[in-house]
Amino acid sequence: MKILHLNYRQCESGQDSLYDGLCRVLGPENVIEYPQKPSLHGGPGIAYRWYPCFFNWPEFYTDEQKIRMLKENWFDVILVGCGDSTDWSIGTHRQERVKKGREEFSEMYELAINKSKTIATYALDMGDGSRINDHIRKEFNCLKYFKREYLEKEVGDDPGVLPFSLCLAERYVPENIEGPRVNLPFFAGRNYGLREPYIAYYESFGRKNTRSLTQRRLNLEMLKYKIGIDLLGSGEDTIRRYEIAARGEMLLCPKVIIKRENDFTEGVSAVFYDGFEDFKEKLNYYMSHEDEVDKIRLAGRKHFLKYHTGTARAKQLIEKI
Structure with a gap:
């Protein structure tokens, strides 16, 4: 199984700890994050630097190569990192960052939306909020929506939303x-x-x-x-x-x-x-x-x-x- 993990650029313990776990299970050559995130590969982190989400996995590809790999259908699964009102491409509520993030990652963003029609795609919501990010879920054609703050009154009887808690990476x-x-x-x-x-x-x-x-x-x-x-x-x-x-x-x-x-x-x-x-x-x-x-x-x-x-x-x- 080859996974493309659309992850936040800043440190994010839920997304990053799962990335580490997937690397341990599938091998780091089969778990590729986008955009490139130095804190997963022995480099510095952006924000939340006291959290247990720093790793030393090898890097195999540039962001440009990852885009080409997705175009060539190299991946079996796409994981879309999000929160109830944010997603991997923006990481903040501020409108100026929304615009900047979408512009910076627009090629991958639009390509992933298109490829989600044929590649199994799942939303990975490890944010603090309890609402469902319906925009991301629909836009990326997500087969399932994994939710950290799974609140039954928000989810209702929707079988496509599944509880998915935080974890702690073995390194810590x-x-x-x-x-x-x-x-x-x-x-x-x-x-x-x-x-x-x-x-x-x-x-x-x-x-x-x-x-x-x-x-x-x-x-x-x-x-x-x-x-x-x-x-x-x-x-x-x-x-x-x-x-x-x-x-x-x-x-x-x-x-x-x-x-x-x-x-x-x-x-x-x-x-x-x-x-x-x-x-x-x-x-x-x-x-x-x-x-x-x-x-x-x-x-x-x-x-x-x-x-x-x-x-x-x-x-x-x-x-x-």
């Missing part, structure tokens, strides 16, 4: 999670919106919110603690929940209303809280029940390795297309 998963840990919570991230009371309560234990860390530093810090706190971000499916499980912390995360396949199980592989008061109660309980924390966090790590690595997510996608 420690092989060994053994070592001394304390049964205390850990959180690092921005303080905004509904997060404020949760972070204030976390800091009331003498803990410090270290905000955005490099992936190397974040990994080292998370390996010191047994409880990892996940808070809602711009979307309900966050990359942090997978980082927590991957690094051997007990996942303490909010209940959500989006649909996720192979989700963690309450009290078995994760702990879900329903609002601030429930968060406080469960955090206090597990801080004083270390044996239960150990059982849940190790089960969570095992569940993550089975279902939520980049390779696992790539295989799940391939099975569906």
